Amino acid sequence: MNQFGEILGRPRLLSRLALASIIANVGIVVTGGAVRLTGSGLGCPTWPRCTEDSYVTTPEMGIYGVIEFGNRLLTFAVGLIALLGVLSALAQRPRRKSLVHLSIAVFLGIPAQAVIGGFTVLSNLNPWVVGLHFLASIAVIAAGYAFWRETTDTGTAAPPAVPAPLRTLAWLTTVVSAAVLVVGTWVTGSGPHAGDQNAKRIDIDPESLSQAHVDLVFLLLGLSIALWFAFRAVGAERAARAALVLIAVELGQGLIGFVQYFTHLPGILVGLHMFGSCLVWLATLAVLWAAAIRRPAAAASPAPTATSPADSDQQTPLAVR
Structure with a gap:
């Protein structure tokens, strides 16, 4: 034992x-x-x-x-x-x-x-x-x-590598990502794949729900791109890489979504879209984690001078201001 x-x-x-x-x-x-x-x-x-x-x-x-x-x-x-x-x-x-x-x-x-x-x-x-x-x-x-x-x-108490406003933006992006998933379930609930031929469907115009879903997706994509540029501007390379992965996953998921819509929702593409939803959610969480991650204790020293190179995930003096 x-x-x-x-x-x-x-x-x-x-x-x-x-x-x-x-x-x-x-x-x-x-x-x-x-x-x-x-x-x-x-x-x-x-x-x-x-x-x-x-x-x-x-x-x-x-x-x-x-x-x-x-x-x-x-x-x-x-x-x-x-x-x-x-x-x-x-x-x-x-x-x-x-x-x-x-x-x-x-x-x-x-x-x-x-x-x-x-x-x-x-x-x-x-x-x-x-x-x-x-x-x-x-x-x-x-x-x-x-x-x-x-x-x-690691359990260290060093300051986060990303400024507080960008961490807030990462949280906002996460909320929008969750909203995309919620509205996505409404779109599915109004569609043809009910799980049984006698099952009820959501009595809301599928076109209107799909448009609301697409609008949220574009908002999510815009926020993700903004995060990528912002993380790069402050030298948070790890967070920037996570944001870039999120953008790539969103574009792939969006492509599947458009193809399934214009091909009248074939089952195989709907299944791939559900899998893609999980990937988008995980990629969003990865960005949120990368924005909140704390630097190693050794990196919590004062900001580097102009003659000493900064670690890719440390705040620069500009970021601190």
């Missing part, structure tokens, strides 16, 4: 478990999308059982039951990874409360998401509940990302 605790207490294992949790939660979004896109949303017509008499799928339910039940089984795998993350955080020496709290947040997010998924089935795939189910995954991914980044934190 002590040997098992020693293995769980390895910092590298904790970091890998946190990263695995992110990947697993993105995976559950993709498989959940496959359930809806194949019309298997009610493959198991009730919850928590698959049928009134069985917790597992039956041959009479066919491929739709297999797809829906398979997605439910994946929840247990995602939960196991999160549980191992909690145990590893508890086994760290010295134990860090921030890691424990974040690992527990990720773990508790899994059953919460499962319950929302249950209400999704019980509501006969009400589009508002379906959207909430997706957004719950996005929240768990955010907690997982914070957990992963916390495993790399």
Whole structure:
């Protein structure tokens, strides 16, 4: 037992478990999308059982039951990874409360998401509940990302490398990114991929929702470009690289979005767009983290003079002013 605790207490294992949790939660979004896109949303017509008499799928339910039940089984795998993350955080020496709290947040997010998924089935795939189910995954991914980044934190108290106004702009960009995801669920809820032919759709003009979604996407892209220029201006190269990655992911996601719209929403492109939404969210969180990251303690010395080169992520005298 002590040997098992020693293995769980390895910092590298904790970091890998946190990263695995992110990947697993993105995976559950993709498989959940496959359930809806194949019309298997009610493959198991009730919850928590698959049928009134069985917790597992039956041959009479066919491929739709297999797809829906398979997605439910994946929840247990995602939960196991999160549980191992909690145990590893508890086994760290010295134990860090921030890691424990974040690992527990990720773990508790899994059953919460499962319950929302249950209400999704019980509501006969009400589009508002379906959207909430997706957004719950996005929240768990955010907690997982914070957990992963916390495993790399040195715990130093040196000042951040990015000026406060730019950190505020990074937060604003994150809020807009979240808004893009929320409105995106409304667009999907008014579209043709309901998960079942009898499921209700959001009774709002899809064209109007799509236009609102596109407007928010362009706002997000503009903010991302502004961040890239601003980070470069203050010499925050790490944050600038993160912003550039975000811009690239947004452009790729935008291309998929336009193609799927003008090709009348083929299932494969809708699925790729859902995966791309997770990538945009992760890239946004990466920018937020890069803007908030603190310099190593050794770098917290007074600003370099004109004759001494500055570290790429340190504030210049201009940035301090």
